[in-house]
Amino acid sequence: MLAMLRYALDEEPMRLDLLKQADWAGIATLSIGLASLEFVLEEGNRNNWFESHEIAFISVVSAVSLVSFVWFQLTRDNPLLNLRILKDRQFFLGNLANCAIGLGMYGSVFLLPMYLSSIQNYNALQIGEVMLWGGLPQLLLIPLIPLIPRLMQFIDKRWLCLFGLLMFAISVYQNAFMTADYSGDQFRFSLVLRAIGQPFIMVTLSVIALEKLEMKDIYSASSLYNTSRNLSGAVGIAILSTMVDRRGTLHELRISEGISLFDANTQEYLSRLKEALPSLSQQQDLALLMGKVSKDATIMAFSDAFLVIAVSLFMGFLAVMVIGSGTKEKSMG
Secondary structure, eight states: OHHHHHHHSOOOOOOGGGGGGSOHHHHHHHHHHHHHHHHHHHHTTTTTGGGSHHHHHHHHHHHHHHHHHHHHHHHOSSOSSOGGGGGSHHHHHHHHHHHHHHHHHHHHHHHHHHHHHHTSOOOHHHHHHHHHHHHHHHHHHGGGTTHHHHHTTTSOHHHHHHHHHHHHHHHHHTTSSOOTTOOHHHHHHHHHHHHHHHHHHHHHHHHHHHTTSOGGGHHHHHHHHHHHHHHHHHHHHHHHHHHHHHHHHHHHHHHHHTOOTTSHHHHHHHHHHHHHOTTSOHHHHHHHHHHHHHHHHHHHHHHHHHHHHHHHHHHHHHHHHHHOOOOOOSOOO
């Protein structure tokens, strides 16, 4: 990369005087705010969120820093980022869709290995083999990516983006109704669909979001666009992790309410278990029954999490829908 930059960029004299004009207050508050927010998102669920004094304190630091950053950006003549561009309707809606993509991309990559490891007892190699079904098709599609800007000359880029979002949403929605038999083989088709849809999103959505802005605002817009996707992914992972834990507990309680030693279905299950494993005691049989309840509840929680991702992608689909038809690209260099 350094070699290509050295070749492609025009040589200019070093201008250290520009450092004096930098928005150091904005840089400091943004750095502290994002770093502390990332810590809260990473460690919050593990420490039971705001019941931890450490998490509560760092959350306050993050909130104060980020609010201060916004204030600095709106009151300075030469801000680090021009937040006023969020008033542009097309950029705002495109950024909302981008946040949905961040949640979908990072959230699905987070949930799938965790599900395969905790429910199906896959090791790292087996998980990697499953994840290849989402990566290898994208590798094969790389030669076709330069054709997408060409397609935008003839097909409204909004429809290309909507196609990609629809493929992505369908692929995640397929994982929202899992059973105990849902393992690596059942994920293959959804991962292939996801791999096909993502290139249509990544190329077109950035053009849709940025095309109406003035050139002087492109730097701020690009920074906001990329940061919002990464930040929404981090927030999404924290939400999904907490959701899997809490929804798993809720589903387990609900399933347990319907289990009774006097219930016909429970008696039938214990009878079949006794026939298969006659050497186990009644307490061991009950422990296996509760283990199955816990496993089924966790699977239901993972399904709920995948459904949340699918809904967020559908919201991104709607955001792109209401942007407007736009104009076809006259020239794609």
